[in-house]
Amino acid sequence: MGSRRTTGEKIFSIFNIIFLTLLSLVFILPVWHVLMASISDPDILQANSGLALRPWGQPTFGGYQFVLSNKNIIRAYGNTIVYVVGATAFSMFITILAAYGLSRKDLYFRKPLLFLLTFTMIFSGGLIPTYMVVKGVGMIDTMWALIIPGTVSVYNIIVMRTSFSTIPDGLLEAAKIDGAGHLRILLQVVLPVSKAVLAVIVMFYAIRNWNAWFNASIYLQKRRDLFPLQLSLREIILQTSNNSLVTESSDPGAIDRYRPLVKYSTIMISVLPMLVVYPFIQKYFVSGVMIGSIKG
Amino acid sequence: MANAAVAPSRALKDQEKKLKRHLIKRDFSQNWPVYLMLVPVVAYFIIFHYLPMGGLAIAFEDFSFRSGFFGSQFVGFKHFENFFSSIYFGRLLSNTLILSAYGFLISFPLPIILALLLNEVRQPRFKKTVQTISYLPYFISVVVVVGILQDFTKSNGLLTQLVVALGGEGGNLLGKPEYFRALFIGSNVWAHIGYSSIIYISALSGIDQELYEAARIDGAGRWKQTLHVTLPGLAPTIIILFIMRLGEVMTLDYEKIILMYGPGTYSTADIIQTYVYRVGLVNGDYSYAAAVGLFNSIINFIVIFVANKISSKVSETSLW
Structure with a gap:
């Protein structure tokens, strides 16, 4: 490669690298801005709303101290962890069982079952009837509303099924001859050789649940104490309301003083877990997209 | 089955049916755990979908929680007629289609271009770094993305300053209907371009290197190679994803719009699904909202169906 590159190609190469470097900055800059704003002097920050390339004024961790000592935000953080773990565990349970069944070529009713699932990808009852069903089963204002409805993804089931069906038949046959039943084959043969796809799907479910806010906003009506972090964030950032901040022990003076910082500090603590794990899981990310693109 | 050339008689057919029923029964009794494992997923989809x-x-009724699902009065197509004749219908439909079309025209080709540019990079570590950075926004929630967007579009925010420098008017951009579409699509591109390019980058790495070798021997430069080797190699992936995207025409990210819009920007930002949300869940007009939602679902269904028909004709790749 590159033995006979023309001048035009060299110029293109240089511009390409400059362009991609600038593009990378565009991806990083907004997050950097939030980070710098979160440790700025609240008074100076209040007056400047331009891009924060470095902290405005003397760096301070006052915003973080306020956020981390605010009971409402800590509770919302805890709720989010419950939702992420609960919804991911529940969805994985359904997804694994469904994928195992559907990956068996000798299964009767495989086609109609697949149709039952994929049809929901192209037609849905929509927002209102779904809301009424959730209300009908009594999940409104309970944590279940964010763990069960709308969490299982057909796409993820199909990805996992495609992956399971590439396991050599010989491996499954051998286990069967050894007298293993389906549950044992699933737990001791299929799952151990499918660690990569399991990691990918857990990751997709976990990211989605960590970042979800909409269902919480319609299913949690009277229970502010069950709010996930994203919903509190919405109030703090977008509705500029203090509802998510005020507790019986909070000092109104501190709220007013740190109000401009709280928004940025809360964003930072909400994206921090994602920022920490993403460089490590992004390679699974790539393989996940690839497994999904194989037509099953 | 051995003499399949002869048309099977009725008796034979009956026998086949019996045999099949017998086989199913036997499979149930032998492999019942598999069928049991499928019970949760079937129950889940029946209940929640x-x-x-x-x-x-x-x-089709005037639903109220007091009279219940079976007790509410049947009213036929009243709600549909009301919707079609309402002053909002035209605006909602055109907002939905315009936002979709713009989104499609802009967010579909950009990940392909990013993948092509990355493909031209000869420094593997630089390429890997840019790629990793481009996934970053995918991990950030919509609430935060809109929050940052709001920050950048305040009257002296970064984007507003940019707009002013380019001769625009300035002010709070998110509050202005004429900027809504650009901000919605732009922030979508920022959030998804890296993730969407993954599939093209993999497809590019799957192109046979000997084809490039052959093209070079024929005297093709980089540009000609891109035109005659890279793009044809990428075409099947592009076609499949194009069709899949067509199927999403009516399913805009309404959750994000709800975070971004306000009464001041309804004239460009309000789409069918956000209207369903407002009328149904905020105002409690369930039946009317369900009718509007059903209209949206039906259009969506037709679009996917037609897209799939076309694709199976054109490229022999269909989604089902």
Whole structure:
């Protein structure tokens, strides 16, 4: 490669690298801005709303101290962890069982079952009837509303099924001859050789649940104490309301003083877990997209 | 089955049916755990996906929680007629289609271009770094993305300053209907371009290197190679994803719009699904909202169906 590159190609190469470097900055800059704003002097920050390339004024961790000592935000953080773990565990349970069944070529009713699932990808009852069903089963204002409805993804089931069906038949046959039943084959043969796809799907479910806010906003009506972090964030950032901040022990003076910082500090603590794990899981990310693109 | 050339008689057919029933029974008794494992998923989809489809019946009644699903009065197509003749219908439909079309025209080709540019980079570490950075926004929630966007579009925010420098008017951009579409699509591109390019980058790495070798021997430069080797190699992936995207025409990210819009920007930002949300869940007009939602679902269904028909004709790749 590159033995006979023309001048035009060299110029293109240089511009390409400059362009991609600038593009990378565009991806990083907004997050950097939030980070710098979160440790700025609240008074100076209040007056400047331009891009924060470095902290405005003397760096301070006052915003973080306020956020981390605010009971409402800590509770919302805890709720989010419950939702992420609960919804991911529940969805994985359904997804694994469904994928195992559907990956068996000798299964009767495989086609109609697949149709039952994929049809929901192209037609849905929509927002209102779904809301009424959730209300009908009594999940409104309970944590279940964010763990069960709308969490299982057909796409993820199909990805996992495609992956399971590439396991050599010989491996499954051998286990069967050894007298293993389906549950044992699933737990001791299929799952151990499918660690990569399991990691990918857990990751997709976990990211989605960590970042979800909409269902919480319609299913949690009277229970502010069950709010996930994203919903509190919405109030703090977008509705500029203090509802998510005020507790019986909070000092109104501190709220007013740190109000401009709280928004940025809360964003930072909400994206921090994602920022920490993403460089490590992004390679699974790539393989996940690839497994999904194989037509099953 | 051995003499398949002869048309099977009725008796034979009956026998086949019996045999099949017998086989199914035997499979049930031998492999019942597999069928048992499928019970949760079937129950889940019936309760949370098919019950709501049945619940669409409320679009044809005047539903109230007091009279219940079976007790509410049947009103036929009243809500549909009201919607079609309402002053909002034209605006909602055109906002939905315009936002979709713009989004499609802009967010579809950009990940392909990013993948092509990355493909031209000869420094593997630089390429890997840019790629990793481009996934970053995918991990950030919509609430935060819109929050940052709001920050950048305040009267002296970064984007506003940019707009002013380019001769624009300035002020709070998110509050202005004429900027809504650009901000919605732009922030979508920022959030998804890296993730969407993954599949093209993999497809590019799958192109046979000997084809490039052959093209070079024929005297093709980089540009000609891109035109005659890279793009044809990428075409099947592009076509499949194009069709899949067509199927999403009516399913805009309404959750994000709800975070971004306000009464001041309804004239460009309000789409069918955000209207369903407001009328149904905020105002409690369930039946009317369900009717509007059903209209949206039907259009969506037709679009996917037609897209798939076209694709199976054109490229022999269909989604089902």
